[in-house]
Amino acid sequence: MSINIVADSGCDLPYSFLQKHYISFLPLIVHLNGTDYEDFVTIDPKQVYEAMRKGEIVKTSQANALKMKELFTELAKDGRPAIYIAFSSQLSGTYQTAMMVREEVLEQYPDFSLTIIDSKCxxxxxxxxxxxxxELAQQGMPYEQLCDTIASYCQHMEHIFTVDDLEFLARGGRISKASALVGGLLNIKPLLHVEDGKLVPLEKLRGRKKVYKRMLELMAERxxxxxxxxxxISHGDDEEAALELKRQIEETFGCTRFFISPIGGAIGAHAGPGTLALFFLNQHIEA
Structure with missing residues (x-):
């Protein structure tokens, strides 16, 4: 590619996919049993979910700033322009760190073109x-046009998801502990989405069947x-649920192209086992 694409593990794309498509990678950090792991690289999502089911505490932190600087420097030496599409700044400090590291690298390589996009996804x-x-970079889309197109995709990406246990979101400060307690006592299955990069509750439902139904309704509306x-479709170690949602979407909308993958350790540590998430565009984008 004439343009380097950079992603962090907040994208939940399999590491093998990133390697196959020559996408540069910045892993977020997963802390488990006193050891730091690189998400998707030195720890598998399944290991994280197994630990959580045993009651072990899993913590996370943003991508390592030193490794980020090493990567940006390598890209600068390579000479091709680069675009880093970062995990939402409302959910991780990785974007802010990347902006600071970018300035350091550009001091040494002032002619290097590096755009960092806060995806809010x-x-x-x-x-x-x-x-x-x-895909667009491989097709040869010009740099500025590619930056604009990526920004548009980010802006119009819908996130609809549910979690099995609100306690995990509460531990990470994503929702209030009071909300988690009420949800757990009533066996409520919450639906959430993302607004301006933040997790926002939509509504509360009882039972997985009603969750599927409402996800499809929101998909039709948006x-x-x-x-x-x-x-x-991404899932917290629950492929069966992901495939069932896929089947219902196929029957309801006639969709034929899907990308299904497990939620990685960095996000899974906050969402928990049994999370089910759905993603689609709310506006057709010509590209």
């Missing part, structure tokens, strides 16, 4: 954007040209 919502950016899209 998460999981496969970000992953679909990264995959599209890689989606645009769904049959032409790649639909993203």
């Amino acid at each position: 998460a999981s496969l919502g970000l992953g679909l954007v990264v995959a599209k950016a890689s 989606g645009d040209d769904l049959q032409k899209q790649v639909i993203g």
